[in-house]
Amino acid sequence: AQSVAQPEDQVNVAEGNPLTVKCTYSVSGNPYLFWYVQYPNRGLQFLLKYITGDNLVKGSYGFEAEFNKSQTSFHLKKPSALVSDSALYFCAVRDSNYQLIWGAGTKLIIKP
Amino acid sequence: EPEVTQTPSHQVTQMGQEVILRCVPISNHLYFYWYRQILGQKVEFLVSFYNNEISEKSEIFDDQFSVERPDGSNFTLKIRSTKLEDSAMYFCASSEGRAGNSPLHFGNGTRLTVT
Numbered sequence: 681a682q683s684v685a686q687p688e689d690q691v692n693v694a695e696g697n698p699l700t701v702k703c704t705y706s707v708s709g710n711p712y713l714f715w716y717v718q719y720p721n722r723g724l725q726f727l728l729k730y731i732t733g734d735n736l737v738k739g740s741y742g743f744e745a746e747f748n749k750s751q752t753s754f755h756l757k758k759p760s761a762l763v764s765d766s767a768l769y770f771c772a773v774r775d776s777n778y779q780l781i782w783g784a785g786t787k788l789i790i791k792p
Numbered sequence: 793e794p795e796v797t798q799t800p801s802h803q804v805t806q807m808g809q810e811v812i813l814r815c816v817p818i819s820n821h822l823y824f825y826w827y828r829q830i831l832g833q834k835v836e837f838l839v840s841f842y843n844n845e846i847s848e849k850s851e852i853f854d855d856q857f858s859v860e861r862p863d864g865s866n867f868t869l870k871i872r873s874t875k876l877e878d879s880a881m882y883f884c885a886s887s888e889g890r891a892g893n894s895p896l897h898f899g900n901g902t903r904l905t906v907t
Contacts, residue, residue, distance in 0.1 A: 712892050716896075718832075724835065731893075777848060780837070782835045
């Protein structure tokens with residue numbers, strides 16, 4: 681079955697420290713992977729995507745994600761966290777019907 | 793930057809009443825979607841719409857739900873007879889190409905409260 685897992689409900693990071701938000705997937709064929717962010721009382725915003733090419737993908741707001749085929753992972757990273765990065769982060773993968781399968785979301789809390 | 797706009801931002805209705813949630817997608821986008829989110833948790837796909845017809849729908853999108861693009865700009869979600877469990881944030885989204893190829897652009901949502 682095609683699926684996306686975000687194993688952490690919440691991630692706490694001190695401001696200035698590197699952050700990682702984890703995502704693993706299970707999909708047939710080549711994966712098309714996405715990260716979206718949701719700030720309070722707002723819709724989701726696209727951060728970045730992986731379709732093909734370099735395993736390290738750069739996106740908005742200084743975020744990047746690393747595609748690892750052998751581990752079927754697509755973890756979101758940022759070298760130095762900001763308090764304003766605190767939000768809900770969603771990983772998604774395209775299924776065979778060209779629809780997105782969404783992870784359950786990870787709440788990222790950056791403490792000053 | 794063009795945005796997806798949704799109205800109203802908050803809708804309160806009584807159980808059994810009909811509601812219409814409205815969306816104006818980005819003008820050059822061809823694919824339109826409705827999602828819902830309960831209590832800031834998992835995003836649930838409801839329906840996708842392309843070329844004036846439904847292209848995909850989920851199990852949630854039963855006969856109580858319908859979508860329409862009545863003119864060249866609006867995209868609406870109608871719930872015929874609301875239930876308590878329909879209370880959620882409803883997000884409209886649009887994309888240039890098919891989901892999974894093109895990023896989705898989301899509106900800020902309509903909070904539906906069914907009492």
